[in-house]
Amino acid sequence: MDPRRIAGLLDAPGCRRRQALDAAQVDLGLLAEAIGAPPGGQSPYARERDGTFTHLATARLPELVGRHLGIDCEAAVETSELPVGAGLWVWREPKLRLRELPVTPEQVVLAGDGTLLFPVVIRSYACLDGHADPAKVAGTARELAVVVAALRQAAPVPERISSRCLLVLPRNFGLAPVGTLLDVAPQVRRLGWSLAQLDAVDLPARLRTPQLAGPSLVSALAEVEARFGDGCPSCPMYTHCRQDAERTGTVARAGGAAANLCGPVGVAAHALALAHGERTPSGEAEQAIADELARAAAAYGWAVGSTSASTGSVGSTGSTGSAAGRSAR
Amino acid sequence: MSLDVYQRLLALSQARAVPAASRAHRHLSPRPWLLTGYHLAGEPSAPVAIRYGSFRDSPKLLTVAEPRDRALRFAALGGLARDLATYLSRYTVTEPVVRATGSGRELEVDHCCVDAPQLVVPNEATAHWVGLLGQYLRTLDDPVLAAAGAHLGWIASRRHLPGSSVLLTATDLLTAHWRTGQLPTEDGHLGRLLAWIEPPAGTDAWQAARDAEAMPPAGPASDPSWDQVVLRPALERAKQQGDVRRLKLAAAEVLDGAWRDTWAAIDLVRMLPPGEHVAKRWESDRWSWTRHRERVLAGTVSFSARLSDVPAYRYLHELETRTAALERQMALDDPLVMARYLATGEAVAGVVIKRDPEHTVVNAGGRSVLRPLLWVRTAAAFDRPAGTDLWWGKVGMTVRASTDDTVELMVTSGAVTRPKLGLLPDTDAEVVLAPFGPLQYFPDNLPDELPWPTRSSRPKAPPEPEQDDDLDTDLHTAVPAAVATAAPGPGGTPQADLTPGRVPEPRAVPSSTVTSDGSAASNSTAAPGGSRGSW
Numbered sequence: 001m002d003p004r005r006i007a008g009l010l011d012a013p014g015c016r017r018r019q020a021l022d023a024a025q026v027d028l029g030l031l032a033e034a035i036g037a038p039p040g041g042q043s044p045y046a047r048e049r050d051g052t053f054t055h056l057a058t059a060r061l062p063e064l065v066g067r068h069l070g071i072d073c074e075a076a077v078e079t080s081e082l083p084v085g086a087g088l089w090v091w092r093e094p095k096l097r098l099r100e101l102p103v104t105p106e107q108v109v110l111a112g113d114g115t116l117l118f119p120v121v122i123r124s125y126a127c128l129d130g131h132a133d134p135a136k137v138a139g140t141a142r143e144l145a146v147v148v149a150a151l152r153q154a155a156p157v158p159e160r161i162s163s164r165c166l167l168v169l170p171r172n173f174g175l176a177p178v179g180t181l182l183d184v185a186p187q188v189r190r191l192g193w194s195l196a197q198l199d200a201v202d203l204p205a206r207l208r209t210p211q212l213a214g215p216s217l218v219s220a221l222a223e224v225e226a227r228f229g230d231g232c233p234s235c236p237m238y239t240h241c242r243q244d245a246e247r248t249g250t251v252a253r254a255g256g257a258a259a260n261l262c263g264p265v266g267v268a269a270h271a272l273a274l275a276h277g278e279r280t281p282s283g284e285a286e287q288a289i290a291d292e293l294a295r296a297a298a299a300y301g302w303a304v305g306s307t308s309a310s311t312g313s314v315g316s317t318g319s320t321g322s323a324a325g326r327s328a329r
Numbered sequence: 330m331s332l333d334v335y336q337r338l339l340a341l342s343q344a345r346a347v348p349a350a351s352r353a354h355r356h357l358s359p360r361p362w363l364l365t366g367y368h369l370a371g372e373p374s375a376p377v378a379i380r381y382g383s384f385r386d387s388p389k390l391l392t393v394a395e396p397r398d399r400a401l402r403f404a405a406l407g408g409l410a411r412d413l414a415t416y417l418s419r420y421t422v423t424e425p426v427v428r429a430t431g432s433g434r435e436l437e438v439d440h441c442c443v444d445a446p447q448l449v450v451p452n453e454a455t456a457h458w459v460g461l462l463g464q465y466l467r468t469l470d471d472p473v474l475a476a477a478g479a480h481l482g483w484i485a486s487r488r489h490l491p492g493s494s495v496l497l498t499a500t501d502l503l504t505a506h507w508r509t510g511q512l513p514t515e516d517g518h519l520g521r522l523l524a525w526i527e528p529p530a531g532t533d534a535w536q537a538a539r540d541a542e543a544m545p546p547a548g549p550a551s552d553p554s555w556d557q558v559v560l561r562p563a564l565e566r567a568k569q570q571g572d573v574r575r576l577k578l579a580a581a582e583v584l585d586g587a588w589r590d591t592w593a594a595i596d597l598v599r600m601l602p603p604g605e606h607v608a609k610r611w612e613s614d615r616w617s618w619t620r621h622r623e624r625v626l627a628g629t630v631s632f633s634a635r636l637s638d639v640p641a642y643r644y645l646h647e648l649e650t651r652t653a654a655l656e657r658q659m660a661l662d663d664p665l666v667m668a669r670y671l672a673t674g675e676a677v678a679g680v681v682i683k684r685d686p687e688h689t690v691v692n693a694g695g696r697s698v699l700r701p702l703l704w705v706r707t708a709a710a711f712d713r714p715a716g717t718d719l720w721w722g723k724v725g726m727t728v729r730a731s732t733d734d735t736v737e738l739m740v741t742s743g744a745v746t747r748p749k750l751g752l753l754p755d756t757d758a759e760v761v762l763a764p765f766g767p768l769q770y771f772p773d774n775l776p777d778e779l780p781w782p783t784r785s786s787r788p789k790a791p792p793e794p795e796q797d798d799d800l801d802t803d804l805h806t807a808v809p810a811a812v813a814t815a816a817p818g819p820g821g822t823p824q825a826d827l828t829p830g831r832v833p834e835p836r837a838v839p840s841s842t843v844t845s846d847g848s849a850a851s852n853s854t855a856a857p858g859g860s861r862g863s864w
Contacts, residue, residue, distance in 0.1 A: 038542075038543075040553075041553045041554060041557075042370075042553055043370035043371075043551070043553040043556040043557070044553075044556055044557050044561060045369045045370040045371065045372070045556055046370035046371045046553070049369075049370070049371045049372060050371070124371055125371065126373070128461070128464070129634035129635070130634065130635075131634075172468075173372075173373075173374040173465050173468070229512075230512055230513065230514055232512070233512070233514055233515065246535050249341065249342065251338065251341075253341055253510065253511065253512070254334070254337035254338060254340070254341045254510050254511065254512070255337065255511075255512045255513045257333065257334055257337075257513070258334045258337050258338060261331060261334045262334070262338075268338045268341045268342050268510075269342055271338055272338055272339065272342055275335060275338075292331045293331065293334075293335055293338075295331065295671075295672050295674070295709060296331040296332045296334070296335035296672040297335055298671075298672075298708060298709070299332055299668040299669070299671035299672040299678075300332060300335060300336065300339075300665075300668055300672070302664070302668060302671065302678060303351070303664040303665040303667065303668035303671075304348075304665070
């Protein structure tokens, strides 16, 4: 699995289904086909630009490594194992492992100063006036964390792999490379936690069957509980889980804020019934949720009542509460 | 906000968006300039196709047969720059305005444009792209393109100011006025949003939203498979045979959806009556446009990548002032927005059950002053402490005590003299007491000695070599590259601000904020009581 996929674990914290998906190393192509997800992929133009920039940046790597890491080196040397000493290496298609999961990046570039090894990564999104898109940098940092953790597992002395990485980006609107140091230590720690969760996942026996595809794959995954939330659109199971949530009327379908407020009340209809006093709350927690939502329902009822009185255009509510006239000026 | 959650749940169970506002809180120009387009994947400076204009039925279409060829790109963008200049030239009429200056006692006559331009784009990503395009155009030598870059830079710089309507996104227009039952991140998809608000007859919002996802994206990033299957053959045909018809057809087809959706969003918000304060906020945009025009005419437009200390302080101060003013104005304009504060308990609605207009207290000077008392019966307990200030219009009051269903208030301003006692609410009147009084004024006086170092103490990185900035993805290098994007920011080189070992932070300031001397904020140069008074 490539580092991006494992890094995706950090997008959907606490989702057992996503963990099962990765723990079972399900083929994403088969999965997309099974759930009828729209085809993903990269634009040919993005690929070309990526290739051109990687080529240009690779030629300038010794200079950037010298400036940002203080390592004097010549052009990158090919290697097929974890290098030792000072210099710059390219390790193509390393077979790494992270716990039990295989990690197969296309290549790993490493700069060494004699004691530490620093991962170097080239990406083609622009760094404008010293700022890159924070979302993309965060994504890269998560992928780098996977590489750092996998390299540490492979290294005889894990501490020799630094969590400080050199990120090379094109500058402004051109293709001149600039380097930035990125410390991914927090992401490595978070990844460790996510992987520990992964170990604890009880895979349904059926998911262990090889060559699972089509409806049987989907139904096997559906045996594990999903946790729908704001990070879901980036997950390969998104369209499937979304339909699930829509069918059951889950509060989480409306986002994390709603799910957090409603807490143990998981179904939207129940939450609304609590708000409208049509359902007796069981326990203190539900009472608190009912109070909060009833207040919102009353306020909404007041506002809609007063607007329909003045504009007559806003209708359709299912709320109770007094429709007092609008007296605020 | 619990009301947001309640509205989302309501929308979710009805499978239809619910109103979150009953007034239009954005200014809508009678003649906005719309822009929707695609750029080459990963290259915001290389537009493939842009559809723009202020006429719904006759949009202009710009296509670039080889987006990576600078000559073709500049020719196409030149057309856009001229059309933009034509559109902006409609907003040059000024009117004299009397403004207070100095200590606020002297008056002077200033001239303000009677109207300002408005750019509407489908989504946040396109709005960001407009800023990037402006930034790119400003680096060019061509005066027409550079001028368009300056205008786009001003437009984009207004996007980050709360309450400004110069650059509107259709998704923001809709999310400000309706609440859906989907994930907040899904609200960024214009087609999905519209499906929630007006699902086609016979389908519910869920199905309509899924159908909307199958349509071409609103840009500025195109669908990768469209790039492969449609764009690549069309571009090759245009390049080799000089035949751009296929490209134009394909572009018109994919951009049509976003174009019509953006107009639909404007139509939906136009149906709401405008909020009372909207015109006042638009006035601040008109002043900013006036100042921008003056700077353009004087040739003193400047943009900086990063604000230095005092301008950064002023910018943050303006953001805070505007945020507070916008919240206050929207709540006072619109009961559906005020309901948010009722839901959180910051505001209180009820009926006046008793009044004591003759109540007096002895003030610090030993004099007896009139401080009428009011008792309001509320539906729910008011749980804020005694001493909380609330307002009813211009009448300010302080909470003295509250029980499960009544609040006792003492009037402290607005109706504390006998002639003004008639302004108090009558017994049995229904009132909403809000945490928003007359407009708040935040002085932005700086202390004599700045509490922060006026110069960056961070070590400067060695200067970045500038000479190879002209590397581009050009296939043809017929036109010599003349890019010099050396940002003359105070941080020196970009690296100076990226301290080793830290993730680059999200932008704290817009990519191109007008510098202090430019004072993008019409407010920052005005005297107290001047244009700031409008906030």
